[in-house]
Amino acid sequence: MSSPFDGLQEHAEKxxxxxxxxxxAVECHVEDRCKSFEELRQEVIKLxxxxxxxxxxxxxHLPKGTMMPVDKFQLFMYLREQDAVLDAVEDVLDxxxxxxxxxIPAELSKDIFLFVDSTIDxxxxxxxxxxxxxxxxxxxxxxxxxxVKEIIRNLRRLEHEADKIEHMLKQKIFNMExxxxxxxxxxxxxxxxxxxxxxxxxxxxxxxxxxxx
Amino acid sequence: MSTEYIxxxxxxxxxxxxxxxxxxNDVANSMASSVGAKAITVRQAIVIAxxxxxxxxxxxxxxxxxxxxxxxxxxxxxxxxxIAFVGAxxxxxxxxxxxxxxxxxxxxxxxxxxxxxxMIGFGxxxxxxxxxxxxxxxxxxxxxxISPAFSIVISFIxxxxxxxxxxxxxxxxxxxxxxxxxxxxxxxFIVVLxxxxxxxxxxxxxxGTPMAVLVSAFFAVLIGYIAKFFLKRVKRNIDGDNxxxxxxxxxxxxxxxxxxAQxxNDVANAIAPLAVIYFFVKTGTVGDQVPVPxxxxxFGGVGIALGITMAGRRVMETLGTKITHLxxxxxxxxxxxxxxxxxxxxxxxxxxxTTHAAVGGVLGVGMAxxxxxxxxxxxxxxxxxxxxxxxxxxxxxxxxxxMLQFILQRM
Numbered sequence: 001m002s003s004p005f006d007g008l009q010e011h012a013e014k015x016x017x018x019x020x021x022x023x024x025a026v027e028c029h030v031e032d033r034c035k036s037f038e039e040l041r042q043e044v045i046k047l048x049x050x051x052x053x054x055x056x057x058x059x060x061h062l063p064k065g066t067m068m069p070v071d072k073f074q075l076f077m078y079l080r081e082q083d084a085v086l087d088a089v090e091d092v093l094d095x096x097x098x099x100x101x102x103x104i105p106a107e108l109s110k111d112i113f114l115f116v117d118s119t120i121d122x123x124x125x126x127x128x129x130x131x132x133x134x135x136x137x138x139x140x141x142x143x144x145x146x147x148v149k150e151i152i153r154n155l156r157r158l159e160h161e162a163d164k165i166e167h168m169l170k171q172k173i174f175n176m177e178x179x180x181x182x183x184x185x186x187x188x189x190x191x192x193x194x195x196x197x198x199x200x201x202x203x204x205x206x207x208x209x210x211x212x213x
Numbered sequence: 214m215s216t217e218y219i220x221x222x223x224x225x226x227x228x229x230x231x232x233x234x235x236x237x238n239d240v241a242n243s244m245a246s247s248v249g250a251k252a253i254t255v256r257q258a259i260v261i262a263x264x265x266x267x268x269x270x271x272x273x274x275x276x277x278x279x280x281x282x283x284x285x286x287x288x289x290x291x292x293x294x295x296i297a298f299v300g301a302x303x304x305x306x307x308x309x310x311x312x313x314x315x316x317x318x319x320x321x322x323x324x325x326x327x328x329x330x331x332m333i334g335f336g337x338x339x340x341x342x343x344x345x346x347x348x349x350x351x352x353x354x355x356x357x358x359i360s361p362a363f364s365i366v367i368s369f370i371x372x373x374x375x376x377x378x379x380x381x382x383x384x385x386x387x388x389x390x391x392x393x394x395x396x397x398x399x400x401x402f403i404v405v406l407x408x409x410x411x412x413x414x415x416x417x418x419x420x421g422t423p424m425a426v427l428v429s430a431f432f433a434v435l436i437g438y439i440a441k442f443f444l445k446r447v448k449r450n451i452d453g454d455n456x457x458x459x460x461x462x463x464x465x466x467x468x469x470x471x472x473x474a475q476x477x478n479d480v481a482n483a484i485a486p487l488a489v490i491y492f493f494v495k496t497g498t499v500g501d502q503v504p505v506p507x508x509x510x511x512f513g514g515v516g517i518a519l520g521i522t523m524a525g526r527r528v529m530e531t532l533g534t535k536i537t538h539l540x541x542x543x544x545x546x547x548x549x550x551x552x553x554x555x556x557x558x559x560x561x562x563x564x565x566x567t568t569h570a571a572v573g574g575v576l577g578v579g580m581a582x583x584x585x586x587x588x589x590x591x592x593x594x595x596x597x598x599x600x601x602x603x604x605x606x607x608x609x610x611x612x613x614x615x616m617l618q619f620i621l622q623r624m
């Protein structure tokens with residue numbers, strides 16, 4: 001039978017693929033003459049849809065009696081978090097698209113870039129984590145387990161970094177002279193961007209439960 | 214043309230068909246896990262298995278056969294040779310049909326149990342329920358539990374050992390190499406012992422148990438170290454740290470033995486009834502045991518080899534890839550579990566089937582959490598086919614027997 005871990009890996013690759021389009025989209029949006037934002041957003045939406053199909057395939061095609069090295073529901077919980085990362089990426093772009101003009105204030109653009117950059121690593125780390133975890137389920141070696149645990153720790157660290165940027169940004173937003181709509185738009189945007197690494201960290205925690213002895 | 218010759222020709226045809234089916238269905242027992250682990254390709258497996266089954270059947274297969282196989286039906290029915298022949302024909306055809314059906318459904322079943330089921334059907338219709346030796350039947354039913362259970366335990370333990378000692382270690386390739394004499398040795402030990410105890414050729418050598426153990430141990434140590442010498446030349450893969458490669462060769466070795474033993478043991482299922490008819494037509498008598506001429510064994514072997522070549526792929530896929538994906542170390546555990554089970558159980562006088570043992574082996578590794586996914590639902594389905602084998606073959610045999618009687622009476 002085809003292993004559900006194949007699907008998990010495939011899904012993680014989709015998540016990884018969206019990172020580039022996401023970064024480009026935000027950078028483009030902040031620039032003056034942005035033409036490709038909508039294109040890039042559609043790219044992310046497409047990836048999200050493809051990932052959704054993979055997710056449904058994994059959930060729907062795991063026969064009841066399937067013996068796996070991990071609990072079936074752990075696997076599903078992990079998958080849900082991994083999927084939530086991609087959903088959050090899509091949400092960010094959706095949120096930006098609701099208010100293309102006047103968009104992100106110029107004073108904040110640098111910080112937003114920094115914030116977006118800080119979520120790229122967590123997004124990309126997931127596919128590596130799945131690949132290394134599969135190696136662990138193949139060999140059960142302590143060394144391999146340590147590799148996976150290190151990735152999980154790294155995800156936690158990255159989330160912490162992103163959190164710090166989020167706090168800094170929110171403080172800045174509230175202490176700037178802006179119209180309330182922009183404040184609301186920016187605060188909400190910050191929160192959604194922040195949720196990306198939150199979900200990546202959650203996925204890491206689920207993985208930690210899966211590789212527990 | 215006299216009826217005897219018609220029966221003889223029919224016997225050749227049905228016997229060949231049964232041999233073909235044995236090849237098509239049983240090849241999975243020996244080769245499926247090697248193919249699933251990608252140690253060899255399906256094509257290679259088919260070629261290797263065909264040759265080894267042919268050799269096993271023709272050269273190691275038994276030259277003497279019991280008139281009524283497996284002692285399921287009491288010998289009284291034999292008094293009328295005509296009934297016995299028609300019964301033999303019906304049994305062959307019905308067993309072959311059931312195995313064909315299972316192969317078509319890609320289900321691994323025991324060909325021996327199919328013949329047993331058919332014999333029961335024949336016994337009931339020819340001599341009533343009293344013609345069945347129910348004690349023997351119970352032991353067949355017991356084997357449904359014994360073979361998988363034994364092999365689950367053995368492959369579970371074997372995989373746990375390999376997991377602990379080799380694949381979970383940092384330098385798994387070196388560990389595997391260092392311990393390879395042990396794993397090769399223990400496999401050779403089982404193989405040589407099985408050869409001496411299980412195959413008809415080994416039985417004619419009639420070596421006593423202590424001597425056999427000694428001989429096997431000698432070969433085990435010898436070949437174990439020779440194997441290490443050769444395995445050293447196994448190129449490390451890019452990671453330089455993978456014990457799986459070492460098992461690849463051990464695994465294929467075990468598979469080859471199972472293929473050889475299978476040819477030797479199972480050819481009788483197809484050829485024994487034919488041999489009885491042949492013997493009667495030639496001499497006009499039938500004893501409790503009849504000799505099997507070499508050309509009949511070769512005939513059966515060719516049938517098996519053809520079956521493997523033409524239809525062996527189907528069941529191999531079920532056992533090798535549809536239930537789960539195996540790696541080399543896992544495949545080795547499955548094969549080791551199956552071979553050991555068959556040896557121990559038959560030494561204890563318990564009836565076992567290689568098919569059941571092979572499926573049990575896969576389950577055992579799965580229970581040791583050795584696989585990313587193991588399709589238990591498919592396992593249930595396979596077990597269902599095992600349970601169906603006896604009644605299905607028996608009922609078919611009854612129908613065919615009545616039909617044949619009807620036709621032959623008109624001639």
